[in-house]
Amino acid sequence: MSNVVWEREVDVLVVGAGAGGMAAALSAHLGGCSVLLVEKTDRVGGSTAVSGGAVWAPMNRQSEGAGHPDSFDKAWTYMRNTVGDAAPAEMQRAFLEACGPAIDALEQHTQVKLAARTYSPDYYPDREGAALGGRSLDPLAFDGRLLGRHFRELRDPLPEFVVLGGMMITLTDAKHLLSVTKSFASWKEGMKLVLRYFADRLRGYHRGTRLVLGNALAGRLFMSVLERGIDYWLNAPLKTLQVEDGRVTGACIEHEGRPTWVRARQAVVVATGGFPWNAALREQLYPHPTGPWSMSPAGNAGEGIEIANAAGAALGSDHFGPAFWAPVSLLQRPDGTQVRYPHLVWDRAKPGLMAVNAAGRRFVNEATSYHEFVLAMYRSNETVPTIPACLVCDSDFMERWGLGLALPGGRPREHLVRAGYLYRADSLEALAAQLQIDAAGLRESAARFDGYGATGEDPEFGKGSTEYNRYLGDADHRPNPCLGPLRKAPFYAVKVYAGDIGTACGIRCNAQAQALDAEGRPIPGLYATGNDMQSVMGGQYPAPGITLGPALTFGWVAGRHIARERSNTPSSTQAAAS
Known part of the structure; x- marks a missing residue:
């Protein structure tokens, strides 16, 4: 028996509030689980919030309407012609089979809203199976004012990707702004952007509230977490996982300056963003020369991977490269x-x-x-x-x-x-x-x-x-x-x-996002997603959005699998009520 004194009990503990972590939290919650979401830093959003926000999801329901009808055979051919054997074929197949349904479910049950690109070629358009559009989706612009007082808890975009000290813009916006003196249409669009931004600043917002790119996706996921009443802790890093009789039963989280033991009756999901700011792992796994040159948030230092590894989870191997x-x-x-x-x-x-x-x-x-x-x-x-x-x-x-x-x-x-x-x-x-x-x-x-x-x-x-x-x-x-x-x-x-822009080497998982041990067996109670999960792209980069696509997909898959496991547990109802 463990000597741990549990101070908080939930069905699911999710560690990391990026796209993968929030997708897992939402999926588990919608499946009937009680969820606690913890984030190491003082902001929600992780790498997602500072990214371009593209989501690669072949065969999504918008592909045909975007003028690029897709099929499993076509997408599979492209994956094999780009990723090849750099990632297990069963994981590539699992992603392709789940990404469309996962995106559909997110759009149906949360604030996530995406639009397929009508023209956005895969990165190797001359390889068989490539598409010229439809597979990559962008988050629709989001009104940050809807977050209310929580707007300041959303991670700000990179300062280098805003103008006028805090106005977010897309590539299309940038082209309009560069042409305001040459085109009335561009002048009109540019004025709309600038007037909205100045109105935000006059109202006391620390930056513009028109969110685009990855910040919009993070904002939409965060809004969904708030609407669903999912509890979350900020400034709450993972310290260790508790393993009892081969099962992960909870974790020690630093909360309000002290260690707090959280029991996870069903599972812990690790989604802390990979290890680009872990100097030792970078020196060990990256090609040389290397240095502190990552665009990921500095909080992505690999603790989730290291702590899961200490609990028995194996790192992936045979990938083409360790990073994107x-x-x-x-x-x-x-x-x-x-x-x-x-x-x-x-x-x-x-x-x-x-x-x-x-x-x-x-x-x-x-x-x-x-x-x-x-x-x-x-x-x-x-x-x-x-x-x-x-x-x-x-x-x-x-x-x-x-x-x-x-x-x-x-x-x-x-x-x-x-x-x-x-x-x-x-x-x-x-x-x-x-x-x-x-x-x-x-x-x-x-x-x-x-x-x-x-x-x-x-x-x-x-x-x-x-x-x-x-x-x-x-x-x-x-x-x-x-x-x-x-x-x-x-x-x-x-x-x-x-x-x-992130790491590709992470915890080896199966198609349900369960962490695997060195023998390839699922570790009961432990899941991983996002860049903590060994990439299904194997360190290859077939198209825009190949980090966020799998993160959302396997986050959703993890939460759904946990919820189903809970419903199949005879004592789940009594445990939830205790």
Whole structure:
């Protein structure tokens, strides 16, 4: 018998208030379970709240209406052509079979509302089974005012992805704002955004209440938690799991400054966001060189994975890679803090941007996915220093598109030059000297690249050669939306590092999201979802939304399975009433 004195009892304890954790809490609650949701930090939302918010869910009910009818055979073919054997086939199949129903259930029973993209190619559109739209969904904008006093408990978006000090915008919004002086329609849309934002600030909100992207998804899930009366604790980290006779029966949670033992009659769900900020695990599992370059919240330090591992859960293996990569530029502030900017979808694919290594040579199709871009950095780095790599552009590009934290349209950027973030020079040779890369290589690479802009063909790396490339380019630019001139001084550059947006290596689970031991047996009472779960993508990145899609899916699956197990337990009714 245990000597633990339980101070709180529930059916289900969910650890971590990101998309996976909140989906599990909602699913279990809707299945009749009492639920306590605990979050290590002082904010709800986790990585979801600072993400782009895309959800990859093949065969969702909106696919056909979006103009892209889907099928299991087509989606399965694409998974096998991208993920392959990097993740167990049974887990890939389980995701594809459950993702559509899970999204449908969330939309039916919670505040989650998503819209399928009519045009958003999978990241490898030339591989059999790929779709050009329909599979990725975006959360609809959400009015943060509906959260009332709880609005301040929702994690804020990254400061680098808001304008005017707190106004969230989408890519479409950004295009309107950049064109307010060129188009009446854009002026109208831009004014609506700005007036709403200023009205929010006048009413005393600390930021804009029009939530989009991942912040909208987190806000919608949080609103659902509040509406359902699910109890939650903030500033409440997991300290240890209690295991009795091979079953996880609860956990010690630090609550209000002291250890509090919470009994979980049915299960504990671990969803703490993976380990990107665990220096020891990163050093052990990441390729080298690596560093503190993650875009995930700093609270995602791997405690959930480590504590589950100590309770007998096995880590996954045979994955292609341990993380989901993104090139990240770094700004050191005068106070010693660091700003990390992920170069995801805005600048790399636009016409006129070139990426080079220390030899001044291109090494990648700049318009490829952020994940593939970093993989190319690591491959190139085996022979030529490529971490950091350099993104290079000319003055016309800078004024049109901007580069990382350097904004377009003549906005101030001298402070970025002084801080050593943005490099600027009147010649490519002088720029190379500042970057400490080979000047001759840079000059020759730029001359070839400039020529590709004129012909519209990139024979070296094929920038602009796929539907995905062109989707992120400039549709109005000819002959290739991703290739343009690189010739007008001054020239600019930023250095980018091998960053990530989350980890792919986690707790090995089965199709019900139950944690497995080293022999592959389910551990009674222990589940995992989100980035604490070994990714069903195996460290590959087939499409936008392949972290949030599985997180929501397996969170929902976990809660539903727990609720069914509870209903099948003869003593469940008496236990719930005790």
